[in-house]
Amino acid sequence: MKSIEYLLKDIPLDDVFRIKAHIQEVNLKPNEIFISKGDITNKARFIQEGLVRAYTYDDEGREITFLLRWENQFFRPYESLLKQPSKYYFQALEVTKIIELDFQIIQNYIEEHPIYSKKYSEVLKSILFETLEHLESFVLLSPEKRYLKIINEKPDIIHRVQDRYLASFLGITPVSLSRIKKRISGKKH
Secondary structure: OOOOOHHHHHOOOOHHHHHHOOOEEEEEEEOOEEEEEOOOOOOEEEEEEOOEEEEEEEEOEEEEEEEEEEOEEEEEEEHHHHHHHOOOOEEEOOOOEEEEEEEHHHHHHHHHHHHHHHHHHHHHHHHHHHHHHHHHHHHHOOOOHHHHHHHHHHHOHHOOOHHHHHHHHHHOHHHHHHHHHHHHEEEHH
16 A cells, blocks of 8 residues: 555645645554444544554354554445444554544545546555455465465564464464464474
């Protein structure tokens, strides 16, 4: 995902200031839940610093991590695009700084300046691509390759996310994750 500076680079400075006047900076504490299941939200969010996960519970009460997002990534509950309640809880995993902007402000700006619909489309495509790529990895890649893929994308992730959350995100048990880590560590020596 491209940084916020990239998205603002071609926008006239007076419009940047107009948009920035509506941006809220939110500081989250580790483990703070800032969107709960059932919340209806209409905000686009961008992570400046930190790490966020989305999770829910399956029918047997097990916690399932559905999404991990880190610095320079946008996120929002997908259901919010249809003005429906979130299916997930969104939680900061560490000290996290996000910026939020009401989606209606973005839509109004694009209606006033249609030239920027391309940038908006780029953001949506990027989010969709990341989501489909993660889904595709469950079909095409082994658990070990999914693990290698995420540490290739974000090498420090294994030090920032608890194993149980990472295992759930990868669709495996913590025991399987431990075996994968051990196997990979053995190959390096």
